[in-house]
Amino acid sequence: MLARIKEFLGMESKPSDAGEVVSKEEVEKVAEEKPKPKIGYIHLSGCTGDVMSLSENYDILAPLLTEMVDIVYGQTLVDRWDIPEMDIALVEGSVCLQDEHSLHEIKEVREKAGLVVAFGSCAATGCFTRYSRGGQQAQPAHESFVPIADVVNVDLSIPGCPPSPEIIAKTVVAVLNNDMDYLQPMMDLVGYTEACGCDLQLKIVNQALCIGCGTCAMACQTRALDMTDGRPELNSDRCVKCGVCYIQCPRSWWPMERIKKDTGL
Amino acid sequence: MVLGTYKEALSARSTDKQIQKISQDGGIVTALLSFALDEKIIDGAVVAGPGKNMWKPEPMVAMTSDEILAAAGTKYTFSPNVWALKEAVRQYGLEKVGTVAIPCQTMGIRKMQSYPFGVRFVADKIALLIGVYCMENFPFESLRTFISEKMGVSPDLVEKMDIGKGKFWVYTADEELSIPLKETHGYEQNGCNVCLDYVAELADVSTGSVGSPDGWSTVLTRTDAGESVFKLAVDAGLIETKPMENVKPGMGLLEKLATDKKTKNQKTIDDRIAMGLPVPYKASTEKEDPLANY
Numbered sequence: 001m002l003a004r005i006k007e008f009l010g011m012e013s014k015p016s017d018a019g020e021v022v023s024k025e026e027v028e029k030v031a032e033e034k035p036k037p038k039i040g041y042i043h044l045s046g047c048t049g050d051v052m053s054l055s056e057n058y059d060i061l062a063p064l065l066t067e068m069v070d071i072v073y074g075q076t077l078v079d080r081w082d083i084p085e086m087d088i089a090l091v092e093g094s095v096c097l098q099d100e101h102s103l104h105e106i107k108e109v110r111e112k113a114g115l116v117v118a119f120g121s122c123a124a125t126g127c128f129t130r131y132s133r134g135g136q137q138a139q140p141a142h143e144s145f146v147p148i149a150d151v152v153n154v155d156l157s158i159p160g161c162p163p164s165p166e167i168i169a170k171t172v173v174a175v176l177n178n179d180m181d182y183l184q185p186m187m188d189l190v191g192y193t194e195a196c197g198c199d200l201q202l203k204i205v206n207q208a209l210c211i212g213c214g215t216c217a218m219a220c221q222t223r224a225l226d227m228t229d230g231r232p233e234l235n236s237d238r239c240v241k242c243g244v245c246y247i248q249c250p251r252s253w254w255p256m257e258r259i260k261k262d263t264g265l
Numbered sequence: 266m267v268l269g270t271y272k273e274a275l276s277a278r279s280t281d282k283q284i285q286k287i288s289q290d291g292g293i294v295t296a297l298l299s300f301a302l303d304e305k306i307i308d309g310a311v312v313a314g315p316g317k318n319m320w321k322p323e324p325m326v327a328m329t330s331d332e333i334l335a336a337a338g339t340k341y342t343f344s345p346n347v348w349a350l351k352e353a354v355r356q357y358g359l360e361k362v363g364t365v366a367i368p369c370q371t372m373g374i375r376k377m378q379s380y381p382f383g384v385r386f387v388a389d390k391i392a393l394l395i396g397v398y399c400m401e402n403f404p405f406e407s408l409r410t411f412i413s414e415k416m417g418v419s420p421d422l423v424e425k426m427d428i429g430k431g432k433f434w435v436y437t438a439d440e441e442l443s444i445p446l447k448e449t450h451g452y453e454q455n456g457c458n459v460c461l462d463y464v465a466e467l468a469d470v471s472t473g474s475v476g477s478p479d480g481w482s483t484v485l486t487r488t489d490a491g492e493s494v495f496k497l498a499v500d501a502g503l504i505e506t507k508p509m510e511n512v513k514p515g516m517g518l519l520e521k522l523a524t525d526k527k528t529k530n531q532k533t534i535d536d537r538i539a540m541g542l543p544v545p546y547k548a549s550t551e552k553e554d555p556l557a558n559y
């Protein structure tokens with residue numbers, strides 16, 4: 001089963017040496033022997049786009065959700081009010097500091113979950129909820145929305161508005177697989193909570209690193225970026241602070257080992 | 266491995282007279298993309314198409330061989346081709362996209378494929394990635410400045426530009442001018458000075474002029490996809506090849522230039538790290554292979 005999912009995702013590009021084959025068998029063994037990981041889905045202040053992206057993995061979702069993991073908590077997914085113990089908590093949405101219930105919920109999730117995953121840009125970077133300034137019905141006092149890492153310790157961060165179905169599937173497989181190398185950048189991204197399209201200017205162009213490749217503008221999910229004279233140009237009115245442009249830039253971090261593994265080169 | 270992982274190295278050129286006439290070197294990029302389009306290996310390609318200003322290219326989604334042909338020739342300034350990949354998939358609805366990329370663009374594409382954070386269903390549609398060798402790239406104003414001021418000719422009159430034999434060349438209808446590459450140093454974009462990839466190490470197939478005689482290209486086939494399309498094009502008679510051992514200056518020069526670039530730029534990386542400036546690569550002291558691209 002895992003092999004099928006990995007094949008679908010192109011993760012098993014080429015078993016280039018014996019080591020790879022062994023690890024694949026190991027993975028299947030682990031998947032069979034280990035109890036299924038318990039996963040919960042926690043919905044804070046987000047638009048439900050992230051869970052929709054998750055469910056867009058329909059090709060592999062049924063076996064993934066029924067055979068490989070146990071969903072133990074989640075609105076509309078599980079009929080349950082109290083938060084149980086779980087291995088992985090996928091948290092969508094930012095935390096509203098004026099909403100006592102959200103603060104309580106995220107703290108309880110932290111206590112009950114092995115891994116807390118900031119799932120989607122609202123949870124990871126604050127994303128468009130960063131622009132909130134209150135004054136809206138039905139809760140006019142709700143004005144401060146922060147990424148969950150501002151309030152609790154987070155283990156993995158998967159930004160994206162929403163994250164692509166592929167990165168979700170790859171991450172879930174990597175977690176099941178204990179593939180820490182793949183997950184490392186997502187652990188590193190936990191600290192990246194003040195994202196903005198202007199990061200390209202500050203951290204790449206100003207630092208003499210930009211090479212005008214256009215990856216950032218391709219990745220921007222809101223078309224906030226143009227390429228002008230070979231450099232990204234931000235239309236800040238369109239930017240939702242998802243952080244994806246900077247994260248996809250080949251000059252922010254560079255996962256050569258993984259790329260070599262994926263391409264077989 | 267200074268040239269990255271590759272299956273085969275060959276000297277090659279397109280057998281098509283029209284491609285030979287307007288392409289930069291052996292016309293490998295144009296020949297392979299058109300062939301892949303004809304054979305439905307790809308259903309469109311992102312190329313550095315002609316912009317409003319002849320030497321200032323713009324990424325273009327080419328849907329026909331004619332459009333691919335119209336983009337032939339090297340423009341020594343930015344064409345953010347990666348930008349147009351999403352357009353090719355979304356607006357043009359392509360399922361199998363071909364593209365041409367300089368090494369840094371190849372790196373952007375491969376990173377996006379391995380970690381497609383916010384990039385939905387584009388990664389799996391890249392069917393053919395042709396990489397071209399690259400020592401450096403110039404901002405458009407740099408290019409204009411040294412061509413008009415140092416070479417004394419209006420860029421508008423220039424019909425072809427080339428780098429070779431240690432010089433930067435421009436060709437007009439009736440003149441052939443050159444300056445030593447030394448004189449263009451300092452005009453290149455700064456980001457190139459930390460670049461460790463000369464030969465597009467992560468492409469499906471890489472090509473460039475260095476190593477082969479004028480009018481020919483040096484080709485490195487890398488992935489199964491790259492090898493397969495190249496072999497098919499050779500079998501179809503669209504590309505002719507010679508073993509690298511039989512051509513001058515040969516692999517030695519390619520290896521030398523790739524090593525020079527990596528050594529020089531690794532030093533810049535080390536200096537940056539010593540100053541506390543960010544750079545996504547490792548210091549030489551942390552690397553097992555000083556010539557590796559990380």
Ligand SMILES: Cc1cc2nc3c(=O)[nH]c(=O)nc-3n(C[C@H](O)[C@H](O)[C@H](O)COP(=O)(O)OP(=O)(O)OC[C@H]3O[C@@H](n4cnc5c(N)ncnc54)[C@H](O)[C@@H]3O)c2cc1C
Pocket residue numbers: 287288289290291292293294295296312313314322336337338339340341342343344346365366367397398399400401402403428472473474475482
């Ligand atoms: C900035 C730059 C620096 C280079 N430096 C070297 C070098 O040091 N040594 C070496 O051997 N070769 C170098 N090359 C590669 C070489 O100039 C040719 O592009 C290569 O040999 C392909 O020739 P061809 O006849 O097969 O391609 P053609 O059939 O002429 O097609 C060229 C293709 O390149 C694309 N292209 C043109 N300009 C750009 C651009 N700026 N960015 C992205 N794509 C572009 C076009 O869309 C076209 O599809 C460089 C190329 C560039 C763009």
Ligand code: SF4
Pocket residue numbers: 200204205209210211212213214215216217230231232248249250251373
């Ligand atoms: S992705 Fe990074 S290097 Fe490429 S154009 Fe954008 S900022 Fe520049």
Ligand code: SF4
Pocket residue numbers: 195196197198219220221222223224225234238239240241242243244245246
């Ligand atoms: S520019 Fe685009 S990708 Fe970058 S943070 Fe803003 S919305 Fe996100």
Ligand code: SF4
Pocket residue numbers: 211367368369370399400401402456457458460461462
């Ligand atoms: S030298 Fe490197 S960074 Fe500069 S344009 Fe060429 S491939 Fe890109």
